[in-house]
Amino acid sequence: MWETRISHEEAYPGIRFLPSSRNWWARLKGVPAECVHLEEERPWMASLVPDTLYLRGKAARRREPVRPEVSLCRDCFLGVFRREFEEFAGRGIGFEPDGESFSQYFFVSSPDFTAAGLLPEVRAAIDKRLAGDPGACAICSYPATWDWISREEVADLGDADAIVNAQGTKLCAMHAARKICDAFEGIHEANLYYVNLPYCEAGAYVWI
Secondary structure (H helix, E strand, O other): OOOOEOOHHHHOOOOOEOHHHOOHHHHHHOOOEEEHHHHOOOOEEEEEOOOEEEEOOEEEEOOOOEOOOEEEEHHHHHHHHHHHHHHOOOEEEEEOOOOOOOOEEEEEEHHHOOOOOOOHHHHHHHHHHHHOOOOEOOOOOOEOOEEEEOOOOOOOOOOHHHHHHOOOEEEOHHHHHHHHHHHHHOOOOEEEEEEOOOOOOEEEEEEO
8 A cells, every 4th residue: 555645845844955865866765855944954953754653664554645854954954843842732741862872753642652663661651641630821821731841850761650740841832832843942962863743632752
């Protein structure tokens, strides 16, 4: 069965891509298109695979149509990420990544927790938080849809007790997007091999 895909221009309006990363040789090698800012060496880069989740090493489509994978500088990446994040209407938990060691930051929905390899006690801890009363945004008092959990509260994503007991910060989608983008902007150097975008009704952004 063929995947339904759309063009780079439709998927990422306003982003200019290097022609050399869009020619026949790049397509033959399977190299993702790169934004023009990556023509010069940059300390920050992210491979955005917006509509795909990797389960037990296999790609699983989580949205149609499937948008192409792209490599983006931080500014281009944050522009796409923030826009998509703010439009996500579901519930979510965002764990602050370890800026010195993380190489992936990806959203996993509750139904995919097991297949994504989350430990049983971690799955239960995240589901417990997702099932709780979201309350109001700590910044604007609008209904909250996200919990932001800092590294100070949960430094190890395998620590289920810390996940359950973390106070977290309740945020609406707009302010949660700003919080995560601020965290990314505070990381001077990064080479992220995989970032996706939120999907389904509820889940969590985790890092490795």
